[in-house]
Amino acid sequence: MSAVPPPFPTPQESVDHSELLQLGTALGPDEPCLRADAARNRARLLEAAARLVAERGADAVTMEAVAAEARVGKGTVFRRFGDRTGLLTALLDHSEKKFQAAFLSGPPPLGPGAPPVERLRAFGCAMLRRSTDELELQLAAEPGASRRFTAPPRRVLRHHVAMLLRQVVPEADCELLSHTLMGQLDPALIHHLTRQCGIPLARLEDAWVDLVNRVTGTAPAR
Amino acid sequence: MSAVPPPFPTPQESVDHSELLQLGTALGPDEPCLRADAARNRARLLEAAARLVAERGADAVTMEAVAAEARVGKGTVFRRFGDRTGLLTALLDHSEKKFQAAFLSGPPPLGPGAPPVERLRAFGCAMLRRSTDELELQLAAEPGASRRFTAPPRRVLRHHVAMLLRQVVPEADCELLSHTLMGQLDPALIHHLTRQCGIPLARLEDAWVDLVNRVTGTAPAR
Numbered sequence A, B: 001m002s003a004v005p006p007p008f009p010t011p012q013e014s015v016d017h018s019e020l021l022q023l024g025t026a027l028g029p030d031e032p033c034l035r036a037d038a039a040r041n042r043a044r045l046l047e048a049a050a051r052l053v054a055e056r057g058a059d060a061v062t063m064e065a066v067a068a069e070a071r072v073g074k075g076t077v078f079r080r081f082g083d084r085t086g087l088l089t090a091l092l093d094h095s096e097k098k099f100q101a102a103f104l105s106g107p108p109p110l111g112p113g114a115p116p117v118e119r120l121r122a123f124g125c126a127m128l129r130r131s132t133d134e135l136e137l138q139l140a141a142e143p144g145a146s147r148r149f150t151a152p153p154r155r156v157l158r159h160h161v162a163m164l165l166r167q168v169v170p171e172a173d174c175e176l177l178s179h180t181l182m183g184q185l186d187p188a189l190i191h192h193l194t195r196q197c198g199i200p201l202a203r204l205e206d207a208w209v210d211l212v213n214r215v216t217g218t219a220p221a222r
Helices: A011-026 A036-056 A063-070 A074-081 A084-105 A116-133 A135-140 A152-168 A174-183 A187-196 A201-216 B011-026 B036-056 B063-070 B074-081 B084-105 B116-133 B135-140 B152-168 B174-183 B187-196 B201-216
Strands: none
Touching: A036 A063, A036 A074, A036 A084, A063 A074, A063 A084, A074 A084, A084 A116, A084 A135, A084 A152, A116 A135, A116 A152, A116 A187, A116 A201, A135 A187, A152 A174, A152 A201, A174 A201, A174 B174, A174 B187, A174 B201, A187 A201, A187 B174, A201 B174, A201 B201, B036 B063, B036 B074, B036 B084, B063 B074, B063 B084, B074 B084, B084 B116, B084 B135, B084 B152, B116 B135, B116 B152, B116 B187, B116 B201, B135 B187, B152 B174, B152 B201, B174 B201, B187 B201
């Protein structure tokens, strides 16, 4: 597309990207067969639900509240999402896809075009901000212990971290190291640190950047 | 007690140790008021239950199976533990206390007397081996997301990691870094890596040692 090739298109990156995209597809497309007006309607409902989460927490997301917020009849919300669980699942998928698009093809440093270590730093900070915004929603949707690490959205994120790590510290066990880094971004941990311990988000971001620097043996570019 | 003082008795260590011991006490003593024969009886039942877990998994631990394994009547097991949940809780407490004793006052490098970075390396490897042995039990007892990080046993372990980190990298945010390290030892993650991905324990131990080296900027003494 662009006349200037991105500075870090290594073979590993392209291989892993296709894997990422397959995983992304496994999440299910955003119902591409909907008629344009139905798709707009669905997106409007999801944006309304996301506003409710941001303003009043996940508990406030009922079928009735979303209908009122989007100014449609309650029946429309039920026809579109079936029940509240269907609505919350669709909401997380929607948010997941926006975030995937940002780190797979958005502007640097989160997206391609920045050095991989800068992308790693940006990825964690973006994840921390996103989790803080959607904490109740993510906690409510947390799978049980035996499925927590196999759920497709988490696999997409971890593969991305592993792909970046392999470009920075190819000698390390990047598969396991990516789990370590992802652990720092676990919604249950973020909940504990921010809500139960009162640690401000900025300190979590600093700790993420410091962790990336220590693990990769790099100092931040300031 | 000993004529030779341990090589790393820093002020932080003694402060944190007393905190650890308080947390340890919060777990509840091993029913010290029991008559000696009753205490022996209880320990025998717990050892029988631990053997069942090791040989046949947590699902095999029923009141009946423990009674048979310890060669006592079923009524004895019910009188002592109330129900299966009570038995499993007592079993984890028992194992937790043995492990705490090992890292608080056992022989080095897990216990005091070794350099803190060696104790960190030994701690993770011991945790990994212990979790592999007791995986079903630990998963069955995993608290929900909002209580996972506040449960007393986990706090004891994390405080210990933070105390060792402060001696090695006092300039770092050791509170948050200790959460990162503990994440690598999370039973749900160990379950995923060993059972779902088939990664051998030795590779997890290598990855732990490598992580400690990276985070502390040290190379292992070989």
